[in-house]
Amino acid sequence: MALTVATAGVGGGPVGHAQVCEDLVARMPGSSPRYLGAVAVCGGIVAWALFAWVYQIANGFGSTGLRRPVYWGLYIVNFVFWIGISHAGTLISAILRLTGAEWRRPVTRAAEAITVFCLMIGGLFPIIHISRPWFFYWILPYANERMLWPNFRSPLFWDLTAILTYLTGSVVYLYLPLIPDFAEMAERCTGARRRAYRWLSLGWRGSDRQWQALERAMKLMAIVILAIAVSVHSVVAYDFSMSLTPTWHNTIFPPYFVVGAIFSGIAALVVVMATLRKLMGLQEYLREVHFVNLGKLLLLMSLIWGYFTFSEHLTTWYGNLPTEMDVFQAREHGIFGALFWIMVTCNLAVPLVLLGVSKLRRISTTVACGIAVLIGMWLERFLIVIPALSTPHLSSVSGGYVPSWIELSITAGTFAAMALLYLLFVKAVPIIAMWEYEGEPAAR
Amino acid sequence: MPEGSTEAESGTQRRTPQWGMAIDLDRCTGCEACVVACSSENNVPTAGEDQSAKGRAMHWIRIDRYYEGDFPNIRVRHRPVLCQQCDEAPCEPVCPVNATYQNAEGLNVQVYNRCIGTRYCAINCPYTVRFLNWYPPEWAEPLGLQLNPDVSVRPAGVVEKCTFCVQRIKRAKLNAAAEGREVGDGEVQPACVQSCPAEAMVFGDLSDPTSRVAHLANSRRAQRLLEELGTKPRVFYLERAD
Amino acid sequence: MSRLHAEFEDSRTAAGAVRALIARGVPLEAIELYSRRPTELCHSLLRRKSRMSLVAVLSAAVAGGTATTLLYRAQMEYPLVTGGMPINSGWATGVVTFETTMAGAVLGILGALLWEGRLLMRRMPPPPPMPSGGAVIEVSGQDDTNALRDLLLEAGASSAVRAD
Numbered sequence: 081m082a083l084t085v086a087t088a089g090v091g092g093g094p095v096g097h098a099q100v101c102e103d104l105v106a107r108m109p110g111s112s113p114r115y116l117g118a119v120a121v122c123g124g125i126v127a128w129a130l131f132a133w134v135y136q137i138a139n140g141f142g143s144t145g146l147r148r149p150v151y152w153g154l155y156i157v158n159f160v161f162w163i164g165i166s167h168a169g170t171l172i173s174a175i176l177r178l179t180g181a182e183w184r185r186p187v188t189r190a191a192e193a194i195t196v197f198c199l200m201i202g203g204l205f206p207i208i209h210i211s212r213p214w215f216f217y218w219i220l221p222y223a224n225e226r227m228l229w230p231n232f233r234s235p236l237f238w239d240l241t242a243i244l245t246y247l248t249g250s251v252v253y254l255y256l257p258l259i260p261d262f263a264e265m266a267e268r269c270t271g272a273r274r275r276a277y278r279w280l281s282l283g284w285r286g287s288d289r290q291w292q293a294l295e296r297a298m299k300l301m302a303i304v305i306l307a308i309a310v311s312v313h314s315v316v317a318y319d320f321s322m323s324l325t326p327t328w329h330n331t332i333f334p335p336y337f338v339v340g341a342i343f344s345g346i347a348a349l350v351v352v353m354a355t356l357r358k359l360m361g362l363q364e365y366l367r368e369v370h371f372v373n374l375g376k377l378l379l380l381m382s383l384i385w386g387y388f389t390f391s392e393h394l395t396t397w398y399g400n401l402p403t404e405m406d407v408f409q410a411r412e413h414g415i416f417g418a419l420f421w422i423m424v425t426c427n428l429a430v431p432l433v434l435l436g437v438s439k440l441r442r443i444s445t446t447v448a449c450g451i452a453v454l455i456g457m458w459l460e461r462f463l464i465v466i467p468a469l470s471t472p473h474l475s476s477v478s479g480g481y482v483p484s485w486i487e488l489s490i491t492a493g494t495f496a497a498m499a500l501l502y503l504l505f506v507k508a509v510p511i512i513a514m515w516e517y518e519g520e521p522a523a524r
Numbered sequence: 525m526p527e528g529s530t531e532a533e534s535g536t537q538r539r540t541p542q543w544g545m546a547i548d549l550d551r552c553t554g555c556e557a558c559v560v561a562c563s564s565e566n567n568v569p570t571a572g573e574d575q576s577a578k579g580r581a582m583h584w585i586r587i588d589r590y591y592e593g594d595f596p597n598i599r600v601r602h603r604p605v606l607c608q609q610c611d612e613a614p615c616e617p618v619c620p621v622n623a624t625y626q627n628a629e630g631l632n633v634q635v636y637n638r639c640i641g642t643r644y645c646a647i648n649c650p651y652t653v654r655f656l657n658w659y660p661p662e663w664a665e666p667l668g669l670q671l672n673p674d675v676s677v678r679p680a681g682v683v684e685k686c687t688f689c690v691q692r693i694k695r696a697k698l699n700a701a702a703e704g705r706e707v708g709d710g711e712v713q714p715a716c717v718q719s720c721p722a723e724a725m726v727f728g729d730l731s732d733p734t735s736r737v738a739h740l741a742n743s744r745r746a747q748r749l750l751e752e753l754g755t756k757p758r759v760f761y762l763e764r765a766d
Numbered sequence: 767m768s769r770l771h772a773e774f775e776d777s778r779t780a781a782g783a784v785r786a787l788i789a790r791g792v793p794l795e796a797i798e799l800y801s802r803r804p805t806e807l808c809h810s811l812l813r814r815k816s817r818m819s820l821v822a823v824l825s826a827a828v829a830g831g832t833a834t835t836l837l838y839r840a841q842m843e844y845p846l847v848t849g850g851m852p853i854n855s856g857w858a859t860g861v862v863t864f865e866t867t868m869a870g871a872v873l874g875i876l877g878a879l880l881w882e883g884r885l886l887m888r889r890m891p892p893p894p895p896m897p898s899g900g901a902v903i904e905v906s907g908q909d910d911t912n913a914l915r916d917l918l919l920e921a922g923a924s925s926a927v928r929a930d
Contacts, residue, residue, distance in 0.1 A: 096898070096899060097802055097803055097898050097899060098898035098899065101898075139659075140658055140659035140660065140680045140681075141641070141656065141658050141659075141680070141681055142575065142580060142658030142659045146656075147578055147579030147580055148579050148580070148646070148652065148655065148656075149579075149646075149647070149652045150579075151643040151646045151647045151656065152643065152647055206642075209642070210640050210641045210642050210643075210681075211640075211641030211643065211656060211657075211680070211681035211682075212639070212640045212641045212681040212682065213640075215640045216640060218621045218638070218640055219620045219621055219640070221836070221840070227844050228622070228638075228844075229622070229840040229841070229844060230620055230621055230622065231617070231619055231620050231621060231622040232837050232840070232841060232858065232859060232862060233617045233855065233858040234617065234618050234619055234620040234644070235618060235644075236618070236620035236642055236644060237620045237862070238861040238862060238865070240620070241861070241862050241865040241866060241869075242861070242865050244865075244869070245865045245866070245868050245869040245872070248869055248872055248873070249868065249869070249872045252872055252875070252876050256879065259885070260802075264802070282880070282885040282886050283884075283885050283886055283887060283888075283890060284885065285800065285890065285893035286800045286801055286802055286893060286896060287798045287799065287800050287884075287893070287904075288798060288799040288800075288801070288804075288805070288807060288808050288812045288814075289798065289814055289882065289883060289884060290883040290884070290885065291801070291804040291805070291808050292804075292808045292812075292813070292814055292816070292882075293816070293818070293878070293879050293882040293883035294804075294879065294883060295804060295808065296816055296818050296879075296882075297818060297875050297876070297878070297879040300818060300819060300822055300871075300875050301872070301875055304822070304868055304871045304872055304875065305872075307868060308865075308868045308872075311861075311864055311865065311868070315861060315865075318861070319644075322618065323614070323618065323644075323647065323648040324614045324648055324650050324753055324755075325647060325648065469647055472650070472652050473650040473651070473652070473750055473753075474588065474605070474650070474651060474652060474749075474750075476586075476588040476589070476590070476605075477586075477588075477652040479579045515802065515803050515804070612851060616848065616851070617848075617851060617858075622846060625846050625847060625848065626846075626847050626848055627847055628847055
């Protein structure tokens, strides 16, 4: 693969562990008005979204835009979208770790944090989505006096196990490489912060046993998390492909969803990295080479995504089943048709031009592609869920769907929540793993 | 387990009936008397004008209208569509909390109290006959004063659907048990069947070969809706002969 | 119990010292190398035995097995009337088996890391102060402390002190 061709090399940044630590700690945001303002804005949007959710619970589910037959709407779209983005961490970190791509070092933590935050957000959507959310725990297999168990055959129960496993795995995967950095931070702080960092470092001493155990654990975790990541988005796809709904009931969905997830994950990582680079002044760490490498990966995923999309539509068209063709036609024409072609442009045309032409491939174009792909992939999920539901088997009950202000507010709120979580994260933790950066065997 | 216990206790019911329905499309005039009867029998809330326009109207049974031919030679075909009480119901395995299941008499049962409202059953039903209670139930005046005491009122957020008037089945079984006999053919009449002026609908025990519904279900005209999906519905449509 | 701390400016000199210690017959168990970044010694001279993979596989098997058994028992002992559909299917259960197996592996790895890295242990003596670029060798439980100190100084230690 072309990934290893461009290596990080020696940048213009600080050299030596002490200087790297010093520099990265200095770049962590303080309590400047700009930072507090950003937190306030994001927090405000999140609070508004929470209000919308409370309003929905208090006033009944009818306050959403859902209707018969479109019983699943934006919440499911967002659920698939956020779980999809969470694959950023696993791909960048796990695959690049396992293949020994050294340029990954300044990138991995940003990616792993995306995974955890996106899962926290995405995992909320099934609860927001159900119309009696106060009983959501009934889906858990807990012992009770009536011996009522959840339905283990339901894809939603599989979702529960998959997401809980993925959340556990990715939190551990994010936390392990943080331990040495917590110990390092403890030495640089005083008072309560020092105690907190020391507590978080779990008694890290920097002995060779610990380094060996950590490296071994990270290698094993990379393998396990890869398997989990693939399974998680397959299970999300099973939600759709286990049903009888026209165009959902097909076998291409699990791999199609996994590819789309990795695709949108890389896009999100590029956008997050560019934002961090700009706001925290990390130009010397996150260099053009990282964006170019991720851009190549994005281009590769774009082509695979195009191939899957083409295959899916070709088989539907050729099969020419009446109920499936209804959905197909709905997706090609009218408002859905417009969205469809925007999606193809964002996911295929834009990356193909901006990243396929090597002269155009640089930081700004990669970030532009990242934004385009995020829009395109959100639309993809929308176009999978809504048209299929609005044209059911019996055409007498078909009907459209317009999301209400509540669904739009909650959707906006989740993007703000992502930004907020990231803002808090970079304040507490160096966003580039201090011990990993230039962390090759020092004696070499 | 939930079913079979009443029979076991009374000891009079020897056979477990398998309920089913036959609808003669030749007789159906599309008058929608069944829709009205169903709503009043089963305490189905009225959604009101605004909500109905938004697609929130609830009718456990509906009349699908299909038009054939070009103007002016148009034929209208009516098809009453209710829960098909599938043997291999797609709604059942997808519910994460087992709120819907098949009972021993072949009814596809919805347990309102257990429903958490994932609405997976509703999107997986190819007949789209499952309804969500978008709001706490309300009735246009004075319909709220004539609620059926035999039927529970469903709270907001749960999914509901046609039950084959399970309360009437229960009553018929109790009456029969009290008199020490079996439920006779035609003794159970769901509200839609009872109110159909054209007598297009027949309800009964499919496992009893002498019952009227079994006879009709074996007719050459009998077809089932979306049979190709393998859901094994229990509602048989006698297609129009022309 | 005697402990000896020898500070080195860079890990290459430390590697020489470790080699000298081993040649002298100091067991690997008695040597510990502290550094702020992983050193290549972790992969060569000081490579320790690890059961992490085994623990991961075992705990994965236990978790997956337990969850699958629970599922099977729950479905079989409190059966539903399904109208002909299989109540317990290997295919449907397989997804849950896979996920819980992986969850077991994650927890196994975490547990093995805590154990093998001796994290979360309260009674550990405080670590030696570490130079930012180099490494500290700790030799513990050896009788001939003075001789070892000379050996370490000879191998290039910038300082070597007893820490008791």
